[in-house]
Amino acid sequence: MHTLPSALERRIFNKAGYLTGFALGGFFDGILLHQVLQWHHLLSAVDRAPFGDLRMQVLADGLFHAAMYVIALIGIWMMIRSRTWLARNGSGRLLIANALIGFGAWHVVDAVLSHWLTGIHRIRMDSPNPLFWDLLWFAVFGILFIIAGIALRRRAGLTEGRGGTIASILAAITAAGAAASALPPSSADLMPTATVLLRPGASPAQLLAALEQNDARIVWNSARGDVWVFALGKNSNASAFYRHGAIFVSGTLLPAGCASFLSTRRPEGTI
Known part of the structure; x- marks a missing residue:
């Protein structure tokens, strides 16, 4: 046995x-x-x-x-x-x-x-x-x-x-x-960023209307306008994007590692 x-x-x-x-x-x-x-x-x-x-x-x-x-x-x-x-x-x-x-x-x-x-x-x-x-x-x-x-x-x-x-x-x-x-950038010259994914049916114009009041600027966006990366100012609140059509908001360094290779796809007028 x-x-x-x-x-x-x-x-x-x-x-x-x-x-x-x-x-x-x-x-x-x-x-x-x-x-x-x-x-x-x-x-x-x-x-x-x-x-x-x-x-x-x-x-x-x-x-x-x-x-x-x-x-x-x-x-x-x-x-x-x-x-x-x-x-x-x-x-x-x-x-x-x-x-x-x-x-x-x-x-x-x-x-x-x-x-x-x-x-x-x-x-x-x-x-x-x-x-x-x-x-x-x-x-x-x-x-x-x-x-x-x-x-x-x-x-x-x-x-x-x-x-x-x-x-x-x-x-x-x-x-x-x-x-x-989600940690802030190690370099003082870099601004924290937020990656924003729009929910289906939401208008990019609705999201962009929130930029000035949220102290943010565009870093990158997809050709279809459903994914955006914003540089955030000192008074920015990334969660505020949820009220303007976002389904997902990440206060993250993702763009440094994943949006950079898409830089050739930036539409004219983006930074």
Whole structure:
């Protein structure tokens, strides 16, 4: 008769699923978005020398995939170490559930770090509204996969109530990214900014009418007029834009990392 696996083996088994799923998330991103659809490279928004060269962009993608291989190999090694767990009823479902959580975690981490904090790339670099694609990818391949994994863990009957902990950790990562991006610029020469997304049917004229009373000026706007970036003065209140047609307002440094590569799309008359 087989003895029950130790608590250590169980933790290793769980980590194996998380790491394998995380690596699969990276491979999914790299293969589909970098190579098949060619929507972006890892460093697409970094155009200073030598990264503007396509060969350097491809090299960065290759190093990224190599890192995912290392993470996948660590996950497989952990799975082999905890292989006695595979004989337990429901363990296969638990492994898949953990992999789903890891897969979703990759997209959460990628969105927070790569899209919104460092701004090294966006999901669709050629889109006039990159925030839409970032949020869509974040929700579908990040949040939904994590929720599916947590639900499957509970159905597996082998959990210890850690699903909520996992969700809390990932929520904290996302909140930390949002908080960090909301910090004021480190340079005294830069003004704080607000990224404003208009709700459907709202008129840009309604939003622009609020500029003078809100002590703000235009930095950038999308070609369709649904996304705006404003530099805020000392007396500005970013939340006031909600009263003038905004559905989302972020007091953030996002434009420095994500709107700069769209500067060629600025309509005439913007600053």
